[in-house]
Amino acid sequence: MFNDSFKRGAAEGFRAFLPLSVGIVPWAVVTGVAMRSIGLSPLEAMGMNAIVYAGTAQLGTLPLIAAGAPLWLLVLTALVLNLRFVIFSAALAPAFAGYTRRRRVFSSYLLVDGVFAVLSERILKSDDPHWRWGCYIAPSAWCWVLWQTFTLVGVLGAGVLPANWSLEFMATIALLVMLVPMSATRPMLVAALVGGLGTVLLRGLPLKLGMIAGIALGIAAGFAAEHWQRGGRRA
Amino acid sequence: MSEGLWLWITLAAIGSTTILTRGSFIIPGERARLPATLQRALRYAPAAALAALVAPDVLLADGELSPFNPRLAAAVVVTLVCLRSRNPWLPFIAGMGVLLLLSKGFGLG
Incomplete structure (x- = not known):
């Protein structure tokens, strides 16, 4: 083992x-x-x-x-x-x-x-x-x-x-230390920005579902950005 | 006694959500495969989730948008330090330094 x-x-x-x-x-x-x-x-x-x-x-x-x-x-x-x-x-x-x-x-x-x-x-x-x-x-x-x-x-x-x-606040710093190098590519940066801002803007949703909605939006935005970037290169 | 027992039942019930969510796809193994496209989209989950945890903490104060607060200033400094240095401890020192200087030293937030 x-x-x-x-x-x-x-x-x-x-x-x-x-x-x-x-x-x-x-x-x-x-x-x-x-x-x-x-x-x-x-x-x-x-x-x-x-x-x-x-x-x-x-x-x-x-x-x-x-x-x-x-x-x-x-x-x-x-x-x-x-x-x-x-x-x-x-x-x-x-x-x-x-x-x-x-x-x-x-x-x-x-x-x-x-x-x-x-x-x-x-x-x-x-x-x-x-x-x-x-x-x-x-x-x-x-x-x-x-x-x-x-x-x-x-x-x-x-x-x-x-x-x-x-x-x-040290916990937040630790999360940022992980997030910054991860966001080096454009689709990842898009996923992070949409995920973060989405969570903040949707904070009014009941049962704290704003965070889940924000993460889902961030994933979708990152994936869309990846396709858009690839499509752009091909054109 | 019954109150103590009830508390342990409550804790077990709350704990069940830990294993239910974390094991939701890992425990079923082969039987729960996601479509390949969705699996590839999930590569963006860590970045989106980390940002979703950080953003409310640095952008909100008492549930309201607060663009000028010590935590946001500290987060900006931490981001700059992460971009310029590989030292693993420096972001913590710089971030807490800025936060404590602004909130204790200048009495902000």
Whole structure:
């Protein structure tokens, strides 16, 4: 299982993801503090962290849990906040199709934005299943450990940690660090601009569906730009 | 006790959306293949999704468009740093520096 090409894949995946993973740290701490602030015990907070393992869905549902919202509303909100992973799952599925079912379930649970954003293209291009697995699982497992560790810091340090330093902005910086080099080609830039502005302009849609609509528009615009660019060259 | 149990049921229900969405295409494996065209279009998903996560955070303040706010200024600086340097830590230092300088130093936003 841990042969040479697995190790080479793991090293490449880990190296590409390591600098960006620092952005997870403040985000995890903030999530830990937020879970304690609505009255979850440390055990309940870390349980939620392990079971849900999705920062956006956790932060998004906390106010609803605190308000005693009905279960269906909690699930619906979490579903909408996680909906972008359906797109990621569809994009990555061909790379995982040959693996065992247990491995597919495990890798689904570990799927996060950062690893998908930085490594999906490399993983899909590789013909070597061992290399692919290493390249995916090493940074994903690292991300899980980092997330659990620093959420625990937030959970235990809630009340002691200084607020008001806007440290959660480091998560946004990490996303930008991934986004900028990705937008080097014109269709990618179009996809990013339409995806971002679309989400902002559609923010009035109910149930936070504006983000999903924005992502869908961005994908369509990028694809259209690619065809338009190719057509232009041919003419 | 029953309240504690109910909370764990709630957490499990919320958690089910994690595996449902992330596993939606990965877990069925060969049985859920998307058409090739759609698969190629999905190459634009990471860029669109990252921008969709970033844009509201830097363009909105209290749910309203806010073109002059410290977070947008910091995001512009981060973008410029990413274009000019390969140093992986510099965007974080520059971005947080600008944000804290503008919001704490000058009392903006």
